[in-house]
Amino acid sequence: MTTVEKQLLASPRNYGYILMVALIVLFLFGWSLTAVSFQGMNESGLKIAGNILKGIVHPDLDLLLKVSKQSVLYLLAQTVAIAFLGTLVGAVLSVPLAFLAASNIVPKPVSWLTRLLLIVIRTIPALVYGLMFIRVAGQGPFAGVLTIGLTSIGMLAKLYVDAIEELDTRVLESMTSIGCTTFEKIRYGIFPQLLSVFLSVTIYRFDMNMREAAILGLVGAGGIGAPLTFAMNGYKWNQVGSILIGLVVLILIIELLSNKLRARLVKG
Amino acid sequence: MYDKIFPPKQVVLPNGKTVQEKRTRIPLILLVLLVATVLSVNLTDFNLRMLVTRIDQFFVIIGQMIPPKWSYFSPVWSALLATLQMSLLGSMIGAALALPFAVLSSSNIIRNRVVTAIFKTVLSLIRTLPTLVSAIIAKFIFGLGPTAGVAAILLFTLSYVGKLLYEQIENVDMGAFEAMESAGMTRVQAFRYAIFPQVLPGFLSTSLFCFEGNVRYAAILGYVGAGGIGLIINENIGWRDYPRVGMIILALVVTVYLIETVSEHFRKKLI
Amino acid sequence: MIEFKNVDKTYANGTSALKNINLAIEQGEFVAVIGLSGAGKSTLIRCINRMHDITGGQLHVDGVDVAKLRGSQIRRFRRRIGMIFQSFNLVTRTTVIKNVLVSFVPDLPLWRKWFGVFTREQKIKALEALDKVGILDKAFVRVDQLSGGQQQRVALARTLAQNPDIILADEPIASLDPVTSRMVMDDFKRINRDMNISVIMNIHHVEVALEYADRIIGIRKGEVVFDGKSERVTKEILDDIYGGKIEEMNPSPEEFMAHVR
Numbered sequence: 001m002t003t004v005e006k007q008l009l010a011s012p013r014n015y016g017y018i019l020m021v022a023l024i025v026l027f028l029f030g031w032s033l034t035a036v037s038f039q040g041m042n043e044s045g046l047k048i049a050g051n052i053l054k055g056i057v058h059p060d061l062d063l064l065l066k067v068s069k070q071s072v073l074y075l076l077a078q079t080v081a082i083a084f085l086g087t088l089v090g091a092v093l094s095v096p097l098a099f100l101a102a103s104n105i106v107p108k109p110v111s112w113l114t115r116l117l118l119i120v121i122r123t124i125p126a127l128v129y130g131l132m133f134i135r136v137a138g139q140g141p142f143a144g145v146l147t148i149g150l151t152s153i154g155m156l157a158k159l160y161v162d163a164i165e166e167l168d169t170r171v172l173e174s175m176t177s178i179g180c181t182t183f184e185k186i187r188y189g190i191f192p193q194l195l196s197v198f199l200s201v202t203i204y205r206f207d208m209n210m211r212e213a214a215i216l217g218l219v220g221a222g223g224i225g226a227p228l229t230f231a232m233n234g235y236k237w238n239q240v241g242s243i244l245i246g247l248v249v250l251i252l253i254i255e256l257l258s259n260k261l262r263a264r265l266v267k268g
Numbered sequence: 269m270y271d272k273i274f275p276p277k278q279v280v281l282p283n284g285k286t287v288q289e290k291r292t293r294i295p296l297i298l299l300v301l302l303v304a305t306v307l308s309v310n311l312t313d314f315n316l317r318m319l320v321t322r323i324d325q326f327f328v329i330i331g332q333m334i335p336p337k338w339s340y341f342s343p344v345w346s347a348l349l350a351t352l353q354m355s356l357l358g359s360m361i362g363a364a365l366a367l368p369f370a371v372l373s374s375s376n377i378i379r380n381r382v383v384t385a386i387f388k389t390v391l392s393l394i395r396t397l398p399t400l401v402s403a404i405i406a407k408f409i410f411g412l413g414p415t416a417g418v419a420a421i422l423l424f425t426l427s428y429v430g431k432l433l434y435e436q437i438e439n440v441d442m443g444a445f446e447a448m449e450s451a452g453m454t455r456v457q458a459f460r461y462a463i464f465p466q467v468l469p470g471f472l473s474t475s476l477f478c479f480e481g482n483v484r485y486a487a488i489l490g491y492v493g494a495g496g497i498g499l500i501i502n503e504n505i506g507w508r509d510y511p512r513v514g515m516i517i518l519a520l521v522v523t524v525y526l527i528e529t530v531s532e533h534f535r536k537k538l539i
Numbered sequence: 540m541i542e543f544k545n546v547d548k549t550y551a552n553g554t555s556a557l558k559n560i561n562l563a564i565e566q567g568e569f570v571a572v573i574g575l576s577g578a579g580k581s582t583l584i585r586c587i588n589r590m591h592d593i594t595g596g597q598l599h600v601d602g603v604d605v606a607k608l609r610g611s612q613i614r615r616f617r618r619r620i621g622m623i624f625q626s627f628n629l630v631t632r633t634t635v636i637k638n639v640l641v642s643f644v645p646d647l648p649l650w651r652k653w654f655g656v657f658t659r660e661q662k663i664k665a666l667e668a669l670d671k672v673g674i675l676d677k678a679f680v681r682v683d684q685l686s687g688g689q690q691q692r693v694a695l696a697r698t699l700a701q702n703p704d705i706i707l708a709d710e711p712i713a714s715l716d717p718v719t720s721r722m723v724m725d726d727f728k729r730i731n732r733d734m735n736i737s738v739i740m741n742i743h744h745v746e747v748a749l750e751y752a753d754r755i756i757g758i759r760k761g762e763v764v765f766d767g768k769s770e771r772v773t774k775e776i777l778d779d780i781y782g783g784k785i786e787e788m789n790p791s792p793e794e795f796m797a798h799v800r
Contacts, residue, residue: 025360032357035350036415045409052405081308088305123521125488127498128513131505136325141312146319170628174694175641177588177622178701179614184644184652192633215400218491222312225400232404244401251396267681281667287678289662 048235055237056244064242070227072246079223080250082141082216083209086148091202094153098160105164115161122154126212130219141222148209148216156205163197200265207258210251333514340515343500348519351496354417355479355486361418362425363475369426370433376442377459388434395427399485404492417494421482425475432474436467469538476531476538483527487520540565540601541587541705541737547595548582548761556582558761560596564754566704567735569728571742571752571769574780579761580741584707587739588620589613601704618645621698621736625710627690631683635674635693638682639665642700668696672726688719695726706730708740712747720744724751745777 064072099105101114129150133143171189180188217225224247231239274291281287308314371377373387394402403420410416444462449455490498497516504512541564548557556579564570572580585591586598589605598605600620608616629638643661644652651657657665669675672692674685682690691711698706708727712720728751731738742748748755749769757765757780765776 028356029360032353032360035353035357036418037413045411048408052408078311081311084304085308085312085314119525120521123484123524124517125484125498125501125520127488127491128501128505128517131502132326132329135329136322137315137318142315142318145312145314168631170624170626171630173590174622174624174628174697177590177617177620177707178642178697179617179645180641181614181645187652187655188641188644189630192630192637196632211396211398215398218400228401229404232408244397247401248393248396252392255396279663279666281663281670281675283667283670285670285675287666287675290679 051235051237052240055239055241057241058238059242059245060236060238061242063239064246072224072243075224075227075243076246076250078141079213079217079225079247080210080254082144082148082221082223083206083213085145086213087152087202087206087209089145089149090152090156090205091198093149094156094160095198097153097157098164101157101161102164104167118154118157121150122158126151126216127219130216130221134220139220139222144213144216144221144223147221148212151212152205152209155208156201159201160194160198163194163201167193196265200262203258203261203265207255210254214247214251329510332510333517335511336514336518337509337511338515340512341519344497344516344519347490347495347497347500347516348523350414351486351490351498352483352523354414354489354494354496355421355482358418358421358486359425359475359479359482362422363429363471363478365422365426366429366433366475367471369430370437371459373430373434374437376438376440377455377463391427391430391434394423395431397423399424400488400492403489403494407493412493412495414495416492417486417489417496420489420494421486424485425478425482428478429471429474433467433471436470437463440466473535473538476535480524480528480531483524540599541739542599543596544598545596546586546593546598548579548586548591549594556761557586557593560763562756562763562766564737564739566737567731568737569731569751569753570737570739570756571748571754572740572756572758573742573745573748574758575782576743578758580758581709582761583758584709584739584741587705587707588617588622590622614645618701619704621701621703621706623691623694623698623706623708623711625713627687627694627714629682629690629693629697632681634679634681635669635685635696636662636665636678638693639668639697639700642697665696665700668699669693671699671730672696686719687715688723691715691719691723692726695723695730699730703736705737705739708738708742710741710743713743720747727751 063070066073068074097114097118101111101118103111105111106114126147130143130147133146133150137143137146167190171193172185175185175189213223213225214228215225217223217227218229220226224243228240228243228247231237231243276288276290279287279289369387369391373384373391375381375384378384399420402423403416406416406419410419440463444466445458448458448462453461486494486496486498487501488498490496490500491502493499497520501513501516504510504516541562543560543562546557546560547555549555560583572583574580582591586593587600587605589608593606600616603616605616630641637655640657640661642665643657647657666675666678669678672695674689674692674696677685677689677693682693685693706727711727712723715723724747727738727740730736740748740752749772752769755765755767755769755772756763757776759780759782764780765772
């Protein structure tokens, strides 16, 4: 056997592993396929698809541009307001939870329990909270704010925790040598380190919450979602078109702003 | 802009040197935030008193969920499986479709600016549409049932994975690609052997991450008639049968946690 | 004037870090403390501003019995002693001037302390301190955009803003490249000479220590084994301080200076 052949045989062989993973994936794919059927789809489906497209191309400009309580502009503003206040509420609630979940601040069992709570909060879909808060606060945008606030906690607190655990504590030593008290060390040593990260994470979440706020209307929690559903159920495709155009443009603008702001926060 | 309205302050040191200090933007930022908050409070009918007096109701509901109704497990199980099927299928097809979309959006592979611009715009437009909205539209086209849910998840996966993938392809080291092209390979061949291996781990890991999120999305799609667990959540909250809702949530939390753990294991292996 | 009288330091775990230290350092001296890692250099320096408590003997700084200070007395005492660290210890996510202004924080009235609003005089003092170390133009730049040498100068400016009588430096150039090290050492020397501030510095690079310091203190296993003018340090004395390990511990002096020149 030549050395070349030896090397050839020695080449790492994880084909078995890859083959197994591929088989599992293939099996899962086949299993999932049993869920779909195209029986519900018929010619009217295609016609509706055509109508939707027509509606988007010919939006109801009156609805889109007029200023009244039913207009797209007002509802979009309300959606932004729900997302904004919800993010604010979520951020305020997340800060103490994040400190309770940071393993370098509190004892292990406490941080473990808080993390478990955060996972549970994060996993429950927003609509479930939405339906529950409607029982508490009645239909309307206020329920939406509370829902967004609660759903934001899961991600916000998790990312805040990361920032807290990465804190640079060496600066505290130098502040001790300057003669600072504990309060001064927190205010001038820890606060500035956390502020920019917390802000950047919160802005990112606001961006995501725009989408959440847009769908909460489906359960009656205010914002643009409800009129969108009504328009669709009533087959008013040009209204659907104008709402969708407004929503997409708004979300794109907010995403752009959020990216710019965060880039500035990171680079200074 | 801001510097023009409020010109930088000149600070003169005793030794005659001067320093330009830009005016702080903090008052402006605080003002904007304050105005935004006040406006939002008005627009959303934010009512602190109602919150304080009624928030206990929220915990009453949670209290009723505990203990969950264990005997309700078997309907939950079949709904959960339907939800999983929906998200698996949508994620797989979406991720597979994302590959050609991403390639066609990458300006370093496709020389035609118009093509890349069109595909990039399509991807970002799809991404902007909330999943639930695309699910409703899909419901009108495919009829009630999981197919609409699959379509919605597929679209979201396509846009999310597609965007991250083309960003990755555009940032890839082009040296190997050029070397292979100069060695006489076609652009497709060069892509297959020079760029694909570089982006594959990132692609798989993004797809897995997207799948994790999709399980959660799929859980709510039932609300608009796409079947699965969202349907029974909606029904049972409607009937105020909270022990059953508790059972559903427990099953969902455990499932999502398991999936996240498994997926995280594989994602760590990939990177 | 810093006076160690029979100072002992034993850590809680029983390790004896300093044994029977007797030293007197006059105002305005530039002292380099050399020795192996773990010999007790850091402990010696940190006893001076009470970052560590001594366990035996007496330590006087300008007539103050350091061991007897309590609570806010310690903090007020530390105001007059600056300290520089190997890792700069700055808040990197904020601007240079805000890092320097931290020096004034303990003197602020409560509302200013909460909102972080400093007076004009304080800002000018901070800028002057930055000017003294030659980075005035970086005053409003974020610290994470500066090089290591510039960051150590910010730390130096922060210390200068305290208007200290003494500067303690714990391995100030250990994370810097030779060229930058030299610039930072020049800053130390100038501050020492022009402002008559005592500098007490732990340092690994023997050759740099010999060049810049007036006086060398050699420490081995918690004891002072050499104390004298830099010119008096010979190869034998270094062998004694480092237990014959000087070649292993440091880049050879020739090699180090070759980088510098």
